[in-house]
Amino acid sequence: MLESYLRNRLKKKDILLMTHLVLGYPSMEDSFRIIETMVEAGVDLMELQIPFSEPVADGPVILHANQMALERGATVKQAFELAEKVVKNFDIPFLIMTYYNILFKYGVPRFVSEMAKKGIKGSIVPDLPPEEGEEYFNAMEEHSLSSILIFSPTTTLDRMQYLAGFAGGFVYCVARKGVTGSSTDFSEELAGYLSMCRNTTNLPIALGFGVKEKKDVDFLTQKADIAVIGTQTIKVIEKDGIDAAGDFIRRLR
Amino acid sequence: MVESRYYGQYGGSYLPEILVSTFDQLVTAFKEAKNDPAFWEEYEQIMSSYSCRPTPLTFAGNLTEYFGGARIYIKREDLNHTGAHKANNVMGQGLLVKRMGKKRVIAETGAGQHGVATATMAAKFGFKCTIYMGEVDIARQRPNVFWMERLGAEVVPVTDGTRILKDAINEAFRDWVTNMDDTHYVLGTACGPHPYPEMVSYFQSIIGREAKKQIIKSEGKLPERIYACVGGGSNALGIFSSFLDDSVELVGVEAGGDGLNTGRHAARLASKDGTVGIAQGFKTYFLQNSDGQMQETHSVAAGLDYVGVSPILSLLKEEGRVRFESATDREVLDALSLTLKKEGLVPALESAHAFAQAFKEVPNLSRDDIILINQSGRGDKDIFTIADAFKDPDWQKFIQQKAEEYRA
Numbered sequence: 001m002l003e004s005y006l007r008n009r010l011k012k013k014d015i016l017l018m019t020h021l022v023l024g025y026p027s028m029e030d031s032f033r034i035i036e037t038m039v040e041a042g043v044d045l046m047e048l049q050i051p052f053s054e055p056v057a058d059g060p061v062i063l064h065a066n067q068m069a070l071e072r073g074a075t076v077k078q079a080f081e082l083a084e085k086v087v088k089n090f091d092i093p094f095l096i097m098t099y100y101n102i103l104f105k106y107g108v109p110r111f112v113s114e115m116a117k118k119g120i121k122g123s124i125v126p127d128l129p130p131e132e133g134e135e136y137f138n139a140m141e142e143h144s145l146s147s148i149l150i151f152s153p154t155t156t157l158d159r160m161q162y163l164a165g166f167a168g169g170f171v172y173c174v175a176r177k178g179v180t181g182s183s184t185d186f187s188e189e190l191a192g193y194l195s196m197c198r199n200t201t202n203l204p205i206a207l208g209f210g211v212k213e214k215k216d217v218d219f220l221t222q223k224a225d226i227a228v229i230g231t232q233t234i235k236v237i238e239k240d241g242i243d244a245a246g247d248f249i250r251r252l253r
Numbered sequence: 254m255v256e257s258r259y260y261g262q263y264g265g266s267y268l269p270e271i272l273v274s275t276f277d278q279l280v281t282a283f284k285e286a287k288n289d290p291a292f293w294e295e296y297e298q299i300m301s302s303y304s305c306r307p308t309p310l311t312f313a314g315n316l317t318e319y320f321g322g323a324r325i326y327i328k329r330e331d332l333n334h335t336g337a338h339k340a341n342n343v344m345g346q347g348l349l350v351k352r353m354g355k356k357r358v359i360a361e362t363g364a365g366q367h368g369v370a371t372a373t374m375a376a377k378f379g380f381k382c383t384i385y386m387g388e389v390d391i392a393r394q395r396p397n398v399f400w401m402e403r404l405g406a407e408v409v410p411v412t413d414g415t416r417i418l419k420d421a422i423n424e425a426f427r428d429w430v431t432n433m434d435d436t437h438y439v440l441g442t443a444c445g446p447h448p449y450p451e452m453v454s455y456f457q458s459i460i461g462r463e464a465k466k467q468i469i470k471s472e473g474k475l476p477e478r479i480y481a482c483v484g485g486g487s488n489a490l491g492i493f494s495s496f497l498d499d500s501v502e503l504v505g506v507e508a509g510g511d512g513l514n515t516g517r518h519a520a521r522l523a524s525k526d527g528t529v530g531i532a533q534g535f536k537t538y539f540l541q542n543s544d545g546q547m548q549e550t551h552s553v554a555a556g557l558d559y560v561g562v563s564p565i566l567s568l569l570k571e572e573g574r575v576r577f578e579s580a581t582d583r584e585v586l587d588a589l590s591l592t593l594k595k596e597g598l599v600p601a602l603e604s605a606h607a608f609a610q611a612f613k614e615v616p617n618l619s620r621d622d623i624i625l626i627n628q629s630g631r632g633d634k635d636i637f638t639i640a641d642a643f644k645d646p647d648w649q650k651f652i653q654q655k656a657e658e659y660r661a
């Protein structure tokens with residue numbers, strides 16, 4: 001179970017790191033090497049994004065990575081093959097992140113059972129509110145996979161409680177309005193929001209959007225259980241290559 | 254709660270969490286407005302004093318004679334202020350923005366008509382305005398970019414993806430998830446998450462309400478068929494909605510591009526290439542590959558060049574209530590040319606799709622029959638595209654001279 005893994009891990013570390021990457025960017029082979037580098041650098045779990053042509057919740061950097069992956073021919077089949085390979089090779093939990101059309105076209109139950117077969121622990125589908133997701137949530141439950149739900153700063157207390165009823169593994173708290181990649185103000189206001197998130201769920205909480213350096217991770221320690229690093233690792237790799245990603249992660253905590 | 258609405262299996266509200274509360278507010282505001290008779294009155298009032306409603310229904314005597322079939326009537330949405338039916342939706346949403354107390358509007362645009370209409374509404378109501386437009390569309394609809402900027406709007410070129418309408422919609426959503434507190438997204442067609450399909454068709458229903466009265470008044474009976482072009486579906490739903498319960502055949506005409514068998518088209522419902530999917534917040538027919546990646550579309554008409562289609566039309570297709578056809582770029586230019594010469598009317602390239610299909614069918618109808626074509630907009634904006642298609646030598650010379658002047 002994802003939750004108990006996280007709890008155990010939290011006994012040894014003050015805060016966990018989850019990194020993100022777009023499968024197939026810059027290529028499937030590079031994606032494998034990036035994952036290997038990140039695991040060696042000590043990340044605690046990873047979110048693998050299957051590229052989609054219309055990633056509306058993503059900012060320019062991840063959007064570009066999605067497009068390049070697709071232009072270079074990335075397919076859902078290849079993404080699953082890579083997922084299977086990394087699950088076999090590395091001993092941390094892997095999650096799939098993608099938009100709902102990818103599941104829908106594959107067949108939702110079939111997609112979920114494929115994740116289970118490959119050893120994926122859960123998934124994040126940012127454009128699927130529970131109200132539209134009966135088929136998905138049923139399938140996830142049937143296969144004992146964790147449905148990672150998202151809280152945002154515009155989510156009301158009532159709704160957080162409603163969402164918590166569907167959530168598994170941990171809750172992904174989005175730091176601010178906007179898309180991935182812009183900068184976040186690590187402020188008292190954010191701390192207040194995190195404590196509201198904390199009070200509405202018993203699951204561990206992750207904070208993502210705009211986490212890019214040690215200072216941010218330090219700020220989040222004690223306030224959140226997991227820091228999520230997305231755009232920044234793509235930027236580091238684009239600028240300094242895959243090996244630089246390892247150093248970057250080691251310096252975060 | 255995310256309030257969702259389905260049309261058969263199509264529609265829904267596939268929202269990122271960050272937008273849930275914004276949609277809550279919008280759904281509530283729209284419901285209240287719809288239940289307030291004074292709102293529709295205010296809407297009709299502004300459409301008659303600021304735009305040109307009711308728009309006329311024109312009998313096309315020369316085209317009727319030319320084809321020798323049914324009597325052809327044309328609903329003149331081109332006579333709206335800003336030159337297209339887009340004004341109907343935009344003014345309606347503008348009134349709603351005032352009710353919600355927001356101060357800024359954003360919109361996507363393909364042909365630029367929706368962008369110009371939104372920029373105009375923003376100028377009138379005193380809102381700030383940002384328009385997202387694909388780079389490809391900016392190049393083919395430059396005059397509209399000029400007008401949007403003159404009207405005080407900021408036009409942001411979209412350089413991602415296929416750089417056309419769907420990509421502009423994505424960018425508008427990205428703006429909205431950041432600025433929803435003071436900003437309303439004026440979506441231009443009957444697509445997107447609930448309540449947009451319902452709301453946009455509601456405002457556009459003014460077309461059909463008028464057309465029905467007008468045709469009864471001039472002919473004493475209903476038409477045999479009604480033709481409308483289909484991009485996202487708003488002008489088509491606008492005119493169809495008043496005739497759904499009548500025995501009138503409704504024909505939606507999609508962009509056939511280079512032809513349905515070439516793969517270069519935007520016919521989601523008229524071709525076999527469209528399949529059901531979920532993107533941009535709603536479920537409908539999309540032109541996508543087997544993995545669910547959206548495909549490139551093609552049409553001479555920027556406003557029809559879109560991968561998805563209104564969920565309401567997907568249901569009407571499934572029910573067999575609306576017949577879907579397509580017209581190729583070539584057929585569209587011929588229809589446009591004929592309409593100009595015979596009637597002195599200038600349909601937009603989008604609207605000319607409806608004309609093209611009607612012209613294919615009208616000779617086979619009886620002289621006692623009536624058909625109605627929705628002229629969704631006027632073609633002035635298309636002057637560059639049309640001049641290119643006709644390879645007009647004098648126009649080219651003029652442009653070259655103009656370029657020389659600017660260079661000097």
Ligand SMILES: Cc1ncc(COP(=O)(O)O)c(C=O)c1O
Binds near residue numbers: 338364483556
């Ligand atoms: C003149 C005109 N007609 C039709 C359309 C297509 O939109 P819809 O199908 O929503 O009417 C457009 C869109 O830009 C347009 O400008």
